[in-house]
Amino acid sequence: MATKAVPAQTPLPVSIDDIRTAHGRIADSIVRTPTLLSRTLSNLTGATVYLKFENLQFTAAYKERGALNTLLQLDDAARAKGVIAASAGNHAQGLAYHATRLGIPSTIVMPKSTPTIKITQTEGHGATVILHGETYDAAYAHSRELEAEKGYTFVHPFDDVRVIAGQGTAALEMLEDVPAIDTLVIPIGGGGLISGSGVVARSEGRTVDVIGVQAELYPSMYNRIHHTDMPCAGDTLAEGIAVKQPGGITSKMVEALVDDIVLVSERRLEESVSLLLQIEKTVVEGAGAAGLAALLTEPERFRGKTVGTILCGGNIDTRLLANVLLRDLARGGxxxxxxxxxxxxxxxxxxxxxxxxxxxxxxxxxxxxxxxxxxxxxxxxxxxxxxxxxxxxxxxxxxxxxxxxxxxxxxxxx
The missing domain is CATH 3.30.70.260 (ACT domain)
Known part of the structure; x- marks a missing residue:
């Protein structure tokens, strides 16, 4: 598999210098999560598997990185007016937590169908939560209306160069800690994490393959890159990457930087969540297990490689986790x-x-x-x-x- 090279005539909107600067900006306020070798998963998959435990961030997800990098670049006037986002997931909590820590008012618009636990967690981090509409699209539209009406700064969950640079710091740390990694396997929702990771993988003469992972039920970036029209719908365990429309900025970066995208089934996602708990004693959400699911789905592709994957989040409902574990026990007899x-x-x-x-x-x-x-x-x-x-x-x-x-x-x- 040939590693994709960035065309010299196509400068990307985020550079390795942007990511290094972002890392210097946020390093004192985030957890430098460990990158550890999993001997058992390596034996199981035939690859040498390194895991970066981003589920150990304070809000249990890497999303803090991009949110904080954006907040720290706001001027005094923008800080005083506050920030707004539309999210029912990890972006909401990461933005709320760091905004409150910095004394910046934050408003999060969520669909009315958002589970109560996510509302209370986000409010617990100091945000004002507004419930609007039945879908994410309706919540997003209302957040943009409030942005214009109140003068808030909108912080996009993925399609913003400041967010992308912040997310890329996770891959920067991982490759600094384990330079031998030759393949990155990165979950894709809107594309912020893999865009930043791709920039790091292509910098300083590295020859690191970049493989994205999406749930079969939500192949939105796969569709965009491969010009296919598979449906994006259904109840996926990997709700953190269940994005119907990837970003405009991120789509261009993925097209330039990513070698391929693997689609994984719900069964593989369930198996991976269970394996990570049993083997690594770590709790991940469906999206956080997507990298391992890709290794289990296409073992021949990764056999013999030194693979790094990011456990991007650990926010999974405890009842859902119990159900996943019991189903995995049933499948194993x-x-x-x-x-x-x-x-x-x-x-x-x-x-x-x-x-x-x-x-x-x-x-x-x-x-x-x-x-x-x-x-x-x-x-x-x-x-x-x-x-x-x-x-x-x-x-x-x-x-x-x-x-x-x-x-x-x-x-x-x-």
Whole structure:
């Protein structure tokens, strides 16, 4: 795979000097997050995998970098009037936190459908939250109206050279800490992080491949670069990169700097969130796991490479995280639901439970179904949720049930 070179006649709107200056500007007020080798993920993927833990920022996301770099360049008049943004995610919290810390009033416009936890977190960082419209587009339009009406400074989540320069500082730190990295795998939403990362990767004679990652449900930058028209819709785990329209500035930078974009499935995103918690003991949101999801999706592409990826955020709802972990256990066979056909007679349940006991399988829940079934009146369906040691153990249990003349089938996940 050839590393893309920036055409000499096409100067980019953000330079490596801009990113270095941004880093000097913000370094004292952000966490220089560690870049660490994951031996287990390296063995799993065939690449040498380095992770940059941006989920350890105070607001648990890299978005602080671009927001702070922008705030620190405002003049006194702009600071006094305050800043505004439209966001229901990490940009809102990063901007609110640093604006409050600097004594700058901040207003965040969010759709009315924004989860309460995100509203309270943003308010907790000192912002005034306005709920407007049912969609991000409606919230965005209202924020621009308030910008004009009140004289606020609008801080875009990605399509601003100051934001891009700030986001690029994450890659700057990563390549300073591990110069051996030859491939960056970077999540793409609007494109701010990968635009800044691409500038760093192409600077100072480096030959670093830059691979973007998007969720299959939201291939907006992929569409823009490859001139395709795949739909951008659906309920993705990677909501932080679920952007329908990438930025104008970032699209041009991605086209100049990025070698390719990998699309990842929801199943891979779920698996990656689970692996990072189990292996690295770190909590990431769906977007933060996208880089690992790309390595799992296309292992041949990355095998033998020294890969750096950014765990760009860790703001995931705890109930959603629990659901992801349980689904991953189910896919691995450690949790299962088996549907067993029984005759409705005394001892039927006891005899089934005895087989589970003999095989050392723990029963978690039982569900009888006598009425809403296609079986005869004397038949019933028993669903058993159980816990095993893995797929082989589950297979042994099902074999034992079938030897005892029971009809049994697993209830599979989507």
């Amino acid at each position: 450690r949790l299962a639901r088996l549907r067993i056909r029984l005759q409705d007679r005394p001892g039927a349940l006891f005899n089934v439970a005895k087989i589970f006991q003999e095989q050392g399988v723990n029963i978690l829940e039982l569900y009888h179904q006598r009425i809403f079934t296609t079986l005869p009146a004397k038949g019933l369906t028993l669903d058993v949720e159980c816990e095993t040691r893995g797929r082989d153990h589950l297979d042994r249990l099902m074999t034992a049930l079938r030897r005892a003349q029971y009809e049994v089938s697993p209830v599979e996940l989507a």
